Amino acid sequence: MKRALVAATIAALTACLASSVSAKTLTVGFSQIGSESGWRAAETTVTKQQAEKRGITLKFADAQQKQENQIKAIRGFIAQGVDAILVAPVVATGWDAVLKEAKEEKIPVILLDREIDAPKDLYLTAVTSDTVYEGKVAGEWLAKDVGSKDCKVVELQGTTGSSPAINRKKGFEQGIAGHTNIKIVRSQTGDFTRTKGKEVMESFIKAEGGGKDICAVYAHNDDMAVGAIQAIKEAGLKPGTDIKVVSVDSIPDIFQAMAKGEANATVELTPNMAGPAFDALEAYLKDKKEPPKWIQTESKLYTQADDPQKVYEAKKGLGY
Numbered sequence: 259m260k261r262a263l264v265a266a267t268i269a270a271l272t273a274c275l276a277s278s279v280s281a282k283t284l285t286v287g288f289s290q291i292g293s294e295s296g297w298r299a300a301e302t303t304v305t306k307q308q309a310e311k312r313g314i315t316l317k318f319a320d321a322q323q324k325q326e327n328q329i330k331a332i333r334g335f336i337a338q339g340v341d342a343i344l345v346a347p348v349v350a351t352g353w354d355a356v357l358k359e360a361k362e363e364k365i366p367v368i369l370l371d372r373e374i375d376a377p378k379d380l381y382l383t384a385v386t387s388d389t390v391y392e393g394k395v396a397g398e399w400l401a402k403d404v405g406s407k408d409c410k411v412v413e414l415q416g417t418t419g420s421s422p423a424i425n426r427k428k429g430f431e432q433g434i435a436g437h438t439n440i441k442i443v444r445s446q447t448g449d450f451t452r453t454k455g456k457e458v459m460e461s462f463i464k465a466e467g468g469g470k471d472i473c474a475v476y477a478h479n480d481d482m483a484v485g486a487i488q489a490i491k492e493a494g495l496k497p498g499t500d501i502k503v504v505s506v507d508s509i510p511d512i513f514q515a516m517a518k519g520e521a522n523a524t525v526e527l528t529p530n531m532a533g534p535a536f537d538a539l540e541a542y543l544k545d546k547k548e549p550p551k552w553i554q555t556e557s558k559l560y561t562q563a564d565d566p567q568k569v570y571e572a573k574k575g576l577g578y
């Protein structure tokens with residue numbers, strides 16, 4: 259009995275040691291787009307935390323918004339012989355060659371938060387939200403909010419050629435389809451940044467006779483919405499009232515704006531893409547268990563009715 263107990267304890271300790279050693283020795287390269295938005299900063303923070311929690315060595319490369327830097331970083335990770343690569347792809351096209359190189363070296367690649375136009379066998383899985391749905395939810399919210407009133411919308415698009423910019427535009431158009439009183443009168447990229455969002459909103463206001471006829475701004479992310487809010491205020495109008503503000507991400511700053519009545523609605527995108535990505539990767543490396551090609555994260559609509567101050571307090575220390 260005693261001998262059996264000792265043997266069982268040794269076996270359990272060995273298994274435990276083996277799994278912690280394999281987790282500790284896992285090295286993953288992460289090619290991040292940059293730090294264009296509060297959401298992106300939070301994703302970087304959460305990815306580093308998730309890696310640390312699991313004993314994964316994370317090699318981080320900031321691409322400063324450039325695809326060529328991402329491709330260089332991925333080639334660097336391949337040369338270093340990492341166990342896996344995470345990529346948040348800045349644009350949707352142009353990845354086939356480098357992903358083939360990773361595949362030849364048997365290095366699994368996981369896409370984070372954006373999709374690409376490439377054969378699916380070139381990556382293990384993609385952890386993303388349904389970005390068409392996010393746009394649709396924003397559009398449907400606006401349609402419900404304005405009712406039968408005529409509404410001229412200006413749209414701040416994300417980075418040209420990126421999957422969320424393409425899909426959030428498409429989704430919003432679906433959301434307002436059939437509501438002939440709602441019209442997108444201007445649409446331009448603000449590159450997902452606060453500065454560009456403000457600049458482009460200023461030009462929209464100028465082009466639309468001082469902004470009095472604009473009923474709403476739809477921004478593909480909250481940072482551009484925050485920039486737009488500033489531009490609206492500087493034009494002597496009230497954001498959230500004279501011009502409604504609806505966007506995507508749910509960063510703390512937008513909840514602060516909502517609490518002041520200066521923004522109306524936001525669709526939440528979780529910054530924790532790395533948790534599901536590492537779960538899938540660990541299962542794959544352990545048992546060759548193929549994950550689904552798309553691991554979908556949740557999208558939730560928040561409006562001024564959702565106690566924005568409370569949400570702000572809950573989110574403010576989370577790395578945004």
Ligand code: AHR
Nearest residue numbers: 295297298371422450479
């Ligand atoms: O791909 C996700 C998008 O990229 C976020 O909505 C935006 O803030 C970011 O830069």
